[in-house]
Amino acid sequence: MTELLESFEPGLPLQAVAAAPPTARRVWRHARLATLADAAGWGLVERGAIVTEGARIAWLGPEADLPALGAGGVEEHDLGGALVTPGLVDAHTHLVYGGHRAHEFELRLQGASYEDIARAGGGIRSTVAATRAASEDELLAIAGKRLRTLRDGGVTTVEIKSGYGLSLEDEGKCLRVARRLGDTGITVRTTSLAAHALPPEFDGRADDYIDAVCQWLPQWHAQGLVDAVDAFCERIAFSPAQVERVFAAAAALGLPVKLHAEQLSDSGGAQLAARFEALSCDHVEWLSDAGVAAMRDAGSVAMLLPGAFHFLRETKLPPIAALREAGVPLAVSTDHNPGTSPTLSLPLMIHLACVDFRLTPEEAVRGATVNAARALGLADRGTLAAGQRADFALWSHAHPRELAYWFGHDACLGTVVAGVMTPPCAPGTALPPPRGTRAGQGRPVAGPARKSP
Ligand code: NIG
Ligand code: FE
Secondary structure (H helix, E strand, O other), X not given: OHHHHHHOOOOOOOOOOOOOOOOOEEEEEEEEEEXXXXXXXXXXXXXXXXXXXXXXXXXXEEHHHOOOOOXXXXXEEEEEEEEEEEOEEEOXXXXXXXXOOHHHHHHHHOOOOHHHHHHOOOOHHHHHHHHHHOOHHHHXXXXXXHHHHHHHOOEEEEEEEOOOOOOHHHHHHHHHHHHHHHHHOOEEEEEEEEEOOOOXXXXXXXXXXXXXXXXXXXXXXXXXXXXXXXXXXXXXXXXXXXXXXXXHHHHHOOOOEOEEEOOOOOOOHHHHHHHOOOOEEEEOOOOOHHHHHHHHHHOOEEEEOHHHHHHOOOOOOOOHHHHHHHOOOEEEOOOEEOOOEOOOOHHHHHHHHHHHHOOOHHHHHHHOOHHHHHHXXXXXXXXXXXXXXXXXXXXXXXXXXXXXXXXOOXXXXXXEEOOEEOHHHOOOOOOOOOOOXXXXXXXXXXXXXXXXX
């Protein structure tokens, strides 16, 4: 009974979404667009429309300017006045793991620190034990539910790290699960985080473990399992010198790197990451001025993770003003993981980034779209513009600033992934009318698809 309860995790299974045929033309009318297409501003288009062709946006603008679409084969969708933003990008997650750590949460509320628990053999190691014990299919089922919850909150692209297997076989298993999640239509970028913690069989032999990771990496890479390489550079994890060896192995394979840097202390991780032109440095609460300058020069994104900051009851704020002044792009993600950020709501992170880190609503929304895409090295999403991937999220808000304002409830009406409406708003399914919009006066948001004559 206990086992059953412990393995239960709420959420709905994720169904695959068939890709739009490359020639399928769809017009999405009656929308309020927030394109984020310029360097600043929301890029609002009132009463807008989008034309998609296959998985790409072919045109967007005021509905009154909709170009003639010619005869035949255009599928029409009435979005009922919904707000449409680029699909959200969750560029830092640890979605694949077994078990959970609610008991450690209780311990921390009683005064134990995250580092105390890790040093006592709990923390990441306890999740490693649960992950090793789970089969690939079990992990796929649990992580699929988590991904569905993320998507139902507007996410259409997700990064998934390994880091709870910590052996050749178990890291491979987790990376394969992440890859298989990409079959659902949502874009999944995989990251090897084998240098996350020292597994028990390497106790006292951290350098040997790093040697092993450097030998395993080419094997996962050869199996097509790795898009990027990450590490945890921290006094309870790996030193800059050890991380450097992992990054050198990544560079030899042509893989981009990113780093869990300056989360609990300043170890100069950002400067190290900059030498490898890291896509992003993540957490960065303890980032120094030298770290900010190194990130600016390397073009790295500052990945802010307000969920972990909140959950660990941290008080040291990332140097937002210095990052802003240096022109370092700010991104926001969930950092979903069982130890420091068990959240599956990216909109909630947008809210926390404003309240706790003092981002403006526009900065926070850019952080979860265009700058998060940049943190993954993806230039074809995160904005709404012709040529971009047809990934968007529909909201019951009148203005995009409301994405940062409301918190703790789901205002996402559904997503379009690569030009296809995902199941909650499948054509033919009437959605609840959005508040305060024209559709709120009784029209269905997504009416049955109809072919034009
Ligand atoms: O991003 N900091 C390291 N990794 C995770 C936490 C992992 C865990 O506690 O399970 C993070 O916060
Ligand atoms: Fe993380």
